Amino acid sequence: MRHDSSIVAFQQKRGGDSAAFFVPFLTSQTTLLDAGCGPGTITVALASLVGKAIGIDNEPKALAAANALAAEAGLSNLAFAEADMTALPFEDGSFDAVFFHAVLYHQSPARLTRTLTEARRVLKPGGFVATRDADVGGNVLHPEIEGVRLALDLWQRWYEHDDPAALRFGRRQSSILRAHGFTPVWAGASYINHSADAASRSEAVADARRSLLGLGPLLVGKGLATDREIQLALAGWEAWGADPDAVYFRCRCECVARKD
Numbered sequence: 155m156r157h158d159s160s161i162v163a164f165q166q167k168r169g170g171d172s173a174a175f176f177v178p179f180l181t182s183q184t185t186l187l188d189a190g191c192g193p194g195t196i197t198v199a200l201a202s203l204v205g206k207a208i209g210i211d212n213e214p215k216a217l218a219a220a221n222a223l224a225a226e227a228g229l230s231n232l233a234f235a236e237a238d239m240t241a242l243p244f245e246d247g248s249f250d251a252v253f254f255h256a257v258l259y260h261q262s263p264a265r266l267t268r269t270l271t272e273a274r275r276v277l278k279p280g281g282f283v284a285t286r287d288a289d290v291g292g293n294v295l296h297p298e299i300e301g302v303r304l305a306l307d308l309w310q311r312w313y314e315h316d317d318p319a320a321l322r323f324g325r326r327q328s329s330i331l332r333a334h335g336f337t338p339v340w341a342g343a344s345y346i347n348h349s350a351d352a353a354s355r356s357e358a359v360a361d362a363r364r365s366l367l368g369l370g371p372l373l374v375g376k377g378l379a380t381d382r383e384i385q386l387a388l389a390g391w392e393a394w395g396a397d398p399d400a401v402y403f404r405c406r407c408e409c410v411a412r413k414d
């Protein structure tokens with residue numbers, strides 16, 4: 155994943171509400187691990203609610219952004235560290251809560267199992283794991299311009315190439331957590347709004363453009379798309395962005411489960 159300044163700014167805006175579903179499970183005594191914290195926007199938002207927060211990621215650029223954000227926030231109960239979520243550098247039972255946001259859906263089944271086994275190990279008995287991830291079946295898009303439909307199809311081709319189930323990961327979180335020994339206690343869903351106003355539609359178009367330009371050569375290289383399809387998809391997003399009534403709400407499924 156890239157961590158340039160526009161992505162950090164984009165994520166910063168949604169940092170506060172991305173974990174709202176988990177807030178009722180946290181207290182001022184909670185020790186929290188944000189695994190795959192990326193630029194730390196959510197970790198910083200949660201740190202002000204808990205006793206201690208640690209964000210880990212295996213991408214040094216993400217951690218540099220996270221540390222800059224932490225310095226800006228001036229919170230003393232917050233730390234970031236470079237670590238692999240499949241082999242966490244923490245003692246058994248170190249945390250009351252472990253959070254995964256937009257991290258698990260593209261893991262292979264074997265890596266997912268290693269990651270959730272580690273999360274379970276570092277949680278105290280009675281502690282909570284929370285996950286929030288994508289499910290394309292829940293997305294709301296209007297108008298369904300051909301090029302935009304094509305863009306969604308191109309993203310689908312990329313993920314289906316790895317794992318056909320990845321696109322419907324969100325709705326399976328509860329059963330996945332149960333299969334890894336947790337007891338699900340809450341499930342829900344919310345949306346990322348890419349169309350609140352003209353500015354957010356422009357951001358959505360810029361985001362789609364960055365993603366298509368990044369993924370395009372990979373798709374073409376693997377024979378999964380043509381250059382012309384990438385161009386049509388880019389044009390589709392431009393047309394969508396020019397429609398003042400266009401909407402795009404991206405579904406995020408949420409789950410909280412307990413370690414008994």
Ligand SMILES: C[S@@+](CC[C@H](N)C(=O)[O-])C[C@H]1O[C@@H](n2cnc3c(N)ncnc32)[C@H](O)[C@@H]1O
Binds near residue numbers: 194196257
């Ligand atoms: C889509 S980003 C989400 C970042 C953050 N949770 C958020 O929602 O803003 C996924 C993050 O998971 C991190 N990641 C992927 N595999 C990892 C691993 N094995 N260990 C630690 N972090 C990992 C990536 O570096 C990336 O920052």
